[in-house]
Amino acid sequence: MGTILKCTNLAKSYGTTEAVKNIDMTLEENTIYGLIGRNGAGKTSLLNIITGSIFQDYGEVEIAGKKINRSEDIEDLCYVKEKILLFNHVKVMELLEIASAFHKNWDWDFAKDLLKMFELNPEKKFRQLSRGMESHVGIIIGLASRAPLTIFDEPVLGLDVIMREKFYSIMLEDYSNYPRTILMSTHLVNEITKIVEKIYIIDSGKILLHEDMDSFRNKSYYVTGNRKGVENFIEGKNVIQCETQGNIMIAALFDTINDKEMHNARRLDLSIDGMPLQKFFTYFVDGRNHIE
Amino acid sequence: MSRLLSVVKGSYGVLRVYLMILVGLVAIAFFINLLLGIGNINRNSEVSSGNIVTIFLLIISGVLPLYFFKRIINLGASRKEYYFGTIIAYIFWVAAFSVFNIIWFLLEQNVFIEYKSYFNIIEIFGWDRYGVIGMFIYQFSTYLFIVAFFNLVFSCFRDRLALGIYILLAAAISVSMSISSLREAVFKGVAILFFNPTILPSTILTFALIGLLFMAGWFFTTRREIYK
Amino acid sequence: MKASFDDIQPIFQQIADMTEDHILNDTYGEDEQVMSTTQIAKTFQINPATAVKGINLLVNEGILYKKRGLGMFVAPGAKEKILTKRRKMFYQEYVVKLLEEAKKIQLSAEDIINMIKHESEGY
Numbered sequence: 001m002g003t004i005l006k007c008t009n010l011a012k013s014y015g016t017t018e019a020v021k022n023i024d025m026t027l028e029e030n031t032i033y034g035l036i037g038r039n040g041a042g043k044t045s046l047l048n049i050i051t052g053s054i055f056q057d058y059g060e061v062e063i064a065g066k067k068i069n070r071s072e073d074i075e076d077l078c079y080v081k082e083k084i085l086l087f088n089h090v091k092v093m094e095l096l097e098i099a100s101a102f103h104k105n106w107d108w109d110f111a112k113d114l115l116k117m118f119e120l121n122p123e124k125k126f127r128q129l130s131r132g133m134e135s136h137v138g139i140i141i142g143l144a145s146r147a148p149l150t151i152f153d154e155p156v157l158g159l160d161v162i163m164r165e166k167f168y169s170i171m172l173e174d175y176s177n178y179p180r181t182i183l184m185s186t187h188l189v190n191e192i193t194k195i196v197e198k199i200y201i202i203d204s205g206k207i208l209l210h211e212d213m214d215s216f217r218n219k220s221y222y223v224t225g226n227r228k229g230v231e232n233f234i235e236g237k238n239v240i241q242c243e244t245q246g247n248i249m250i251a252a253l254f255d256t257i258n259d260k261e262m263h264n265a266r267r268l269d270l271s272i273d274g275m276p277l278q279k280f281f282t283y284f285v286d287g288r289n290h291i292e
Numbered sequence: 293m294s295r296l297l298s299v300v301k302g303s304y305g306v307l308r309v310y311l312m313i314l315v316g317l318v319a320i321a322f323f324i325n326l327l328l329g330i331g332n333i334n335r336n337s338e339v340s341s342g343n344i345v346t347i348f349l350l351i352i353s354g355v356l357p358l359y360f361f362k363r364i365i366n367l368g369a370s371r372k373e374y375y376f377g378t379i380i381a382y383i384f385w386v387a388a389f390s391v392f393n394i395i396w397f398l399l400e401q402n403v404f405i406e407y408k409s410y411f412n413i414i415e416i417f418g419w420d421r422y423g424v425i426g427m428f429i430y431q432f433s434t435y436l437f438i439v440a441f442f443n444l445v446f447s448c449f450r451d452r453l454a455l456g457i458y459i460l461l462a463a464a465i466s467v468s469m470s471i472s473s474l475r476e477a478v479f480k481g482v483a484i485l486f487f488n489p490t491i492l493p494s495t496i497l498t499f500a501l502i503g504l505l506f507m508a509g510w511f512f513t514t515r516r517e518i519y520k
Numbered sequence: 521m522k523a524s525f526d527d528i529q530p531i532f533q534q535i536a537d538m539t540e541d542h543i544l545n546d547t548y549g550e551d552e553q554v555m556s557t558t559q560i561a562k563t564f565q566i567n568p569a570t571a572v573k574g575i576n577l578l579v580n581e582g583i584l585y586k587k588r589g590l591g592m593f594v595a596p597g598a599k600e601k602i603l604t605k606r607r608k609m610f611y612q613e614y615v616v617k618l619l620e621e622a623k624k625i626q627l628s629a630e631d632i633i634n635m636i637k638h639e640s641e642g643y
Binding site for chain 1: 297301364515519
Binding site: 031032165168169172173175176177179194195196197213214217218221266267269272273274275276 | 525526527528529530531532557558561562564565566567568569570573617620624
């Protein structure tokens with residue numbers, strides 16, 4: 001599979017604050033990625049650099065093999081910002097018409113379906129929209145553009161749970177029919193674990209981890225049991241969090257456990273459970289902050 | 293091409309409210325004054341409505357770089373498309389207002405004169421000396437120069453480099469205004485650019501400067517960062 | 521039908537298991553079409569690549585076959601294959617675990633056999 005986005009050694013500071021620190025990122029074609037991090041971790045700064053909204057202090061960005069520079073159009077890109085900027089007095093339909101000109105794969109039939117699905121009146125002026133409806137406009141542009149690289153920055157932020165579910169379903173269905181690379185930043189970690197194929201975890205401007213969701217599942221576990229047993233079991237393993245309550249110990253592992261070890265654990269009366277991404281994220285990011 | 297047109301269309305979407313408000317206000321003021329003139333209540337000379345409405349050109353040279361720039365790029369335009377589309381919009385509006393003011397000026401000279409007299413920039417600066425074509429060329433080049441200038445000023449609004457240029461420019465202006473021989477030279481320069489009886493060379497010179505201003509505007513447009 | 525997934529197994533594995541269950545309980549007969557990966561992705565809100573991976577697992581085992589342009593179908597003899605496989609797994613997955621738990625709560629093998637007999641009579 002080809003590469004759609006390649007960032008090498010990106011860095012950006014605002015004054016003395018380093019927002020992005022030496023980030024490398026490679027996104028393959030036709031894959032859904034999640035970029036997760038806390039508020040202020042550098043997600044938006046990174047996305048702004050990738051899309052040419054702001055400029056890196058050093059490093060390079062390549063989209064579909066072309067290095068991006070300050071003036072040229074990035075043909076294969078659609079970037080939906082966290083908050084679509086108000087276009088006062090312009091109707092939703094007019095806005096879509098303007099946006100459609102800039103995206104070569106734009107599908108009007110799909111855009112019109114989306115308007116219905118998101119219950120948006122195209123004749124409404126932009127200033128009359130609620131926060132949620134503004135987000136819907138951004139989502140419609142992001143989906144209908146079908147750009148080979150579509151970037152959503154916190155797409156579901158202003159959406160209620162029903163609209164969020166709708167967005168995920170529609171995106172997954174359209175992605176199956178028209179594969180493309182979608183990079184979605186979010187801090188709602190649990191909602192995207194099944195939706196994305198790969199994740200990048202960012203914290204204080206650095207990429208801490210990138211991983212395939214399937215292999216992530218194969219190596220994030222809780223081991224619970226009596227203290228001695230757990231201690232024996234986790235020896236030599238990558239433990240990201242450990243908690244002891246009396247004689248009971250719960251260890252969070254980021255490591256593989258083979259069949260033999262599974263069997264052993266059962267014999268030692270240890271229970272092994274899968275760890276949700278959100279928990280892993282919390283331990284992983286929080287743990288690092290304590291160390292630093 | 294359709295991408296540039298989309299930029300122009302988008303700019304109109306943003307600007308039309310300002311245009312309507314301005315045209316509405318100027319039209320109301322004009323009719324009130326005309327009626328007062330007809331009723332012989334107030335026959336004082338007024339500034340031409342054709343000139344007042346041209347303020348719109350100042351509005352667009354502020355609104356497009358400050359308000360429209362981020363938004364159209366947000367929708368997927370490149371900086372280049374934004375900039376060329378904006379220049380097209382500038383040229384269109386400058387031409388439109390030049391033509392409108394000519395028509396208005398002729399109306400003032402031939403129809404409204406019965407009731408009221410007006411100050412029109414065309415007459416004041418002597419832009420009527422080469423007939424209708426001359427009026428257009430003088431106005432078009434002068435207005436476009438002003439638009440290009442303000443476009444530059446607002447395009448480098450937050451640029452550190454531009455801040456230096458601003459300070460230098462302000463210093464240069466105040467120095468040249470306070471020394472009388474320099475002051476004369478400045479006025480002469482302005483006269484050559486905009487009111488020169490030899491229309492061709494001065495127009496060419498003005499356009500060269502306009503080109504320079506737009507190029508400088510482009511330089512700063514490629515440096516602008518969009519955070520939100 | 522399963523509506524959610526657990527955290528311990530990869531989702532594609534769970535998709536494969538679910539489809540096998542549907543074949544075992546005759547929801548899908550031989551040569552009948554199964555849910556497309558797009559439908560699976562949409563219904564369960566999972567990444568389509570994951571759905572493809574799960575379905576491909578079954579294609580590789582000869583449980584499903586692909587008709588070009590039409591979709592995925594249940595292969596002849598699929599049920600038998602699944603039964604053989606699951607029976608092999610049954611000992612490890614259920615019997616061993618059962619005995620481990622029984623040991624923990626001090627049940628003898630005999631107790632368990634009695635329980636099974638008792639439960640089976642109900643059927």
